[in-house]
Amino acid sequence: MTTVTETSVAGNDDRRDTTNNLNGRKLMVALDVDGTLVDHDGHMSPGVRQAAQAVVAAGHDVLVATGRSLNATLPIIEKIGIDRGYAVCCNGGVTLRLHPELDGGYEVIHKATFDPAPALRALRERLPSAKYALEDEDGNFLSTERFQDASFGVEAVGVDFHTMLEATAVRVVVFSTENTPEEFNEAIRQIGLAGVTYSVGWTAWLDIAAAGVTKASALEELRVRLGVEQHLTVAIGDGRNDIEMLTWAGRGVAMGQAPEEVLAAADEVTHSVYDDGAAHVLRSLV
Numbered sequence: 001m002t003t004v005t006e007t008s009v010a011g012n013d014d015r016r017d018t019t020n021n022l023n024g025r026k027l028m029v030a031l032d033v034d035g036t037l038v039d040h041d042g043h044m045s046p047g048v049r050q051a052a053q054a055v056v057a058a059g060h061d062v063l064v065a066t067g068r069s070l071n072a073t074l075p076i077i078e079k080i081g082i083d084r085g086y087a088v089c090c091n092g093g094v095t096l097r098l099h100p101e102l103d104g105g106y107e108v109i110h111k112a113t114f115d116p117a118p119a120l121r122a123l124r125e126r127l128p129s130a131k132y133a134l135e136d137e138d139g140n141f142l143s144t145e146r147f148q149d150a151s152f153g154v155e156a157v158g159v160d161f162h163t164m165l166e167a168t169a170v171r172v173v174v175f176s177t178e179n180t181p182e183e184f185n186e187a188i189r190q191i192g193l194a195g196v197t198y199s200v201g202w203t204a205w206l207d208i209a210a211a212g213v214t215k216a217s218a219l220e221e222l223r224v225r226l227g228v229e230q231h232l233t234v235a236i237g238d239g240r241n242d243i244e245m246l247t248w249a250g251r252g253v254a255m256g257q258a259p260e261e262v263l264a265a266a267d268e269v270t271h272s273v274y275d276d277g278a279a280h281v282l283r284s285l286v
Helices: 010-022 046-057 070-079 117-126 161-165 181-191 215-226 240-248 260-265 277-283
Strands: 028-031 061-064 085-089 094-098 106-111 131-136 141-143 169-175 196-200 205-210 233-237 251-254
Touching (some): 028 215, 046 277, 061 215, 070 085, 070 094, 085 215, 094 215, 117 161, 117 181, 131 161, 181 205, 215 233, 215 240, 233 240, 240 260, 251 260
Parallel strands (some): 028 233, 233 251
Antiparallel strands (some): 085 094, 094 106, 169 205
């Protein structure tokens, strides 16, 4: 694993290396959003925006790959200037095709759904004070206890827990202010959570998707569709839900503030989101 330091910024040395090694070939560049393109207040710096726009303008296949739901992802896609190509939402649960001629500029080309009831019942028993939200197959959000988050992209509708059990899910979110991430991990180990894929966030936040569905699984399908060779893939991320994506990429770059297990999964480590780490990497690609 290589650490990008202030004296070896990706915009300098790495730019030469990339140009020499790739000979101008098109890259597939997968970008996480929260903690990578935007900070934890949702702010994207001008430097990150301009660097991302430059990679798009250079003709590379730039894809947002995020845990956010569709409506919370579209503003990021617009901000960095992607109007053609693909995007991955809901940690791989939803894949979009982007084109200006499509209604709204996009269409959903893949959606991975699952029965959330077994996981919800097990978690509710172990974490009774947690809040639960679910994105259904129609893009609606159902939630308990007035649970709302910017990553949903729409206003969640309050429902009772039994109603949530009967829904078909694309994404389930579990959040607790009374537990730590370590306690979430311990609860999951004891429960097992068979039949789904999950990742624990920075706080006591749990994202659940269909079995085998991750950002990496969705990106691999798109890589094949785009005809990009594996070694020409780049991914930048900071969260535990990015581990598979960073391992999948030919060049996986972790943000400087990422947890230890994310840093260990990456080929390189750039600066933190507050020091425009993503911009340093993106500038090395043009």
